[in-house]
Amino acid sequence: MNSDPLGVIIAGGQSRRFQPPPSLSEGQESGDPIDKFLMPFGQTTLLDHIIHRARQQISNLILNVNGDVARVMSCGLDVIGDDRPDEGPLGGILAAMKAAKARDHRHIITFAGDSPFFPDDYVARLVGVKGRRIVIAESGGQCHPVMGIFEVSLYDDLKSYIDSGERRVMAWVKRHPHSKVVWDKKTPDPFFNINRQEDLENARKYLSTGIFEQ
Numbered sequence: 001m002n003s004d005p006l007g008v009i010i011a012g013g014q015s016r017r018f019q020p021p022p023s024l025s026e027g028q029e030s031g032d033p034i035d036k037f038l039m040p041f042g043q044t045t046l047l048d049h050i051i052h053r054a055r056q057q058i059s060n061l062i063l064n065v066n067g068d069v070a071r072v073m074s075c076g077l078d079v080i081g082d083d084r085p086d087e088g089p090l091g092g093i094l095a096a097m098k099a100a101k102a103r104d105h106r107h108i109i110t111f112a113g114d115s116p117f118f119p120d121d122y123v124a125r126l127v128g129v130k131g132r133r134i135v136i137a138e139s140g141g142q143c144h145p146v147m148g149i150f151e152v153s154l155y156d157d158l159k160s161y162i163d164s165g166e167r168r169v170m171a172w173v174k175r176h177p178h179s180k181v182v183w184d185k186k187t188p189d190p191f192f193n194i195n196r197q198e199d200l201e202n203a204r205k206y207l208s209t210g211i212f213e214q
Helices: 046-055 069-075 089-102 122-127 152-163 169-173 197-209
Strands: 006-010 061-064 078-080 107-112 134-139 142-151 179-183
Touching (some): 006 089, 046 197, 078 089, 089 142, 089 152, 107 122, 122 134, 122 142, 142 152, 142 169
Parallel strands (some): 006 061, 006 107
């Protein structure tokens, strides 16, 4: 059993809050969803930025997306989809556990596909928690349950939870003994995540200032 966690970028969501009104979707057919993680970000894309940042902290890294994988094949990572793509982030975590089990990893460590500025000690601090089954990140009094370490042995429990109709990540986390790693509150928050178009514009401004540079 590999004691190093398998890193997984969770980018399988439908980005409903990110989609602009049809009148603002210039050059786009009405109803066609936008892949938030493929939006331009600096000299690359949001996804490429997250991959680069994650690879500085972990060597074993894969990507979770849904839909046509051809659009992400150039990223250089193994790509997994969700068995049930409408289950939100928990569907991605479940798929990641399945992939980790097949690769003989005991844990996964997740990276949200819309959080481009996670701290440069993110992996080290979470891995450093002893006796971990679930460890999640917290900053500014807010938990970030899609940024965490999860023991692969929880696969069956998570599957049953999803089968029951539940979708809430933090509610599932609270069913189990878990730890939190707390980062001091900063402005902007290193776990800032992009939900809407205006969030992306703010993230681009943060990127241009170099405030989160490693």
